[in-house]
Amino acid sequence: MSNATQLIHSIPTDPLTGSLAVPIYQTSTFVQESPGVNKGYDYARSGNPTRAALEKVIAQLEAGTTGIAFGSGLAAIDAVLKLLKAGDEIVAVDDIYGGAFRLFTHVYEKFGITVHYTDTTDATNVFNAITPKTKLIWIETPTNPTLKISDIKAIAKIAKAHACWLCVDNTFASPALQQPLLLGADIVIHSATKYLGGHSDLIAGLVVTKDEVLGAKIKFIQNASGAILSPFDSFLVIRGIETLHLRVQQHCSNAQAVAEFLATHPLVENVYYPGLTSHTNHNIAASQAKGFGGIVSFTLKNDTEAAAVAFVTNTQYFKLAESLGGVKSLLCHPAQMTHKSIPVEKRRSAGVTDSLIRLSVGLEDAADLINDLKHAFKAVATLESAIKQTTNI
Template sequence: MDFDTISVRGKSKPDPTTGAIIPPIYQTATYVLEEIGVDKGFDYTRSSNPTRQELEKHLAALEGGSHAIAFSSGMASADSCMKLLSQGDHVVCCDDVYGGTARLFNKLMTNYGVEFTYVDSQVAANVEEAIRPETKMVWIETPTNPLLKVTDLEAVGEIANRNNLLYVVDTTFATPVFLRPLEYGADLVLHSTTKYLSGHNQIIGGVIVTDRNDLYDQLKYIQKSVGAVPSPFDCWLVVMGLKTLHLRMQRHWENAEKIAAYLEQHPKVSKVVYPGLESHPMHHVAKDQMKGYSGMISFELEGGLEAGKKLMNSVELCLLAESLGSVETMITHPATMTHAEVPREERLARGFEDGLVRLSVGIEDADDLITDLEKAFEMV
């Protein structure tokens, strides 16, 4: 089936009992056994739930994978990947990752003896140079949060495969509409379903997708053991969001391209980062491996931090808020919000300036959003 059809229909069929087109919400904690040792496929919702199973099948189909494991947050997904490692293991990671991921790696996993080396993965050779005998995993975000760096997934995948390393790719910003990392050799694909996949600022969730049966078995055991599972209702809301994912992502992309072009020519803007712009240093890679450039833009103002603050405090239609990927446009100051725990020296070293502004472009009318930004620029 075509991707758009999978997005709408997933793997679901009308309910055999009632004929209901929309899958039901199985809001239950436990299930009656037929007899000792015999159940109907479910025994306890922490282990499995029909609504969660519906979501997992849908997400696996969208990524072109065999298995999906849903979690209670994107960070629970990331943490579960970390539980595949042991004391003394080493991870090569792209140098621009979500602040929560950086906190997990640097503040928690290092306490358990896991070491991390951060490299600019836009140059694939940097990944290979960082590999050590104890390296077990390569972790890539693409596009990254918030600098929107783009990694050549095939090139890094060849390196990971050649060195027998677990290859994890977080494509929350791209979604399977625009990028499917399993096609480029990824072992595990990670998403925060909070963002574009659900798309309506309603739930917190995460998912891991894989084609490998061994990794699925391990992660399913981790999911059950730690109990980081989403509620049936949250799973149902994500399923509802997936039905319009392909349509929403097209509008996010169209709006972002228009706004990025507007920002790039604005006299008060010193820098615009968007994979769809030819000025992006990895535009050629994004053009080759992505089917669209999504809805995330980062930019800096001529006046630096103070100018950025004035802009963000002056917008009205753009919402000053954490998170991204919703139908509503949201504007964020990463240095004090999403990446507040990343040391300033570390941020500056990788080109992450204090005044960086991140814009998650929604699906409103693009001209209305530009008008809102223009009015805010007048206050800067």
């Protein structure tokens, strides 16, 4: 079965009515025949047929055993971290999503969990960062926002040798491009808000586990904590998954064109996109994924917030907004938006410089998007000219 066919036919028809679309079971509770005897559901926090359909779909797409749907990506991350206890340690990618950093640092370190941040693009760094207390290795690949690539298979071997879990945030790639569980990971995380939903109209998070016992533990945590995804939002994610393979193909094609344009622009210092052969670990990305994704980041030669702001406030098609992965192109300035919660020096050392700009390349015509970027570069050039004139005066 091809990937596209699997994506479409992993979504079931309704066995009760034959409905081609998964029904929305908008209910809080379920009638029981007698105490403890029911049709598989008793209370909607513990389980809902619409949510269960999504959980089964994402488990199939990620080649896992158990899927769990949450009210947000951070709620999904939080549930995984609750597997740990005081005294445990995490080895995490240094270029980590700002929301995850905030949760790790300001919540879980307070509870006695230590986090060691390291550059996971070299698996040796992961090996060297592990201690006898390490219970979890946390990577994003590609990372947010500098698109670093880590070797999932190599890191999975290290995790197994040290009896710790490997969790991969697969948001940027999606199962249409990459399946970390097949490469040895134990847990996959998604912000389903992004490519899985695909239309910038919902907030959702997903966890998939390779092992049923581990999945049951996270499912227990979800039920105990209550961070569930609503039936309607579950339906929206399912609907988004139906066109995931087509959307991701176009995202990748457009992003490649945008990255190649940026790589030749005189005002650009660095371009981060795994599809460029110049990208560190390009070959690893090509070997473990079926494409390079729809996110492109770059820095300006004028590495200042002022230059970045001039750029991000002068586009027409790229809308200045948080989030990514929707049909419409977005851009953001991580230093002031997604990664604002990370201390300045730590942010810069991870590659998130003052001028770094992240593009979520949408489904518009690639030529139109490139022309939009050309217009924004004119604003940066105007700013630089004004600064030079002021300096000369």
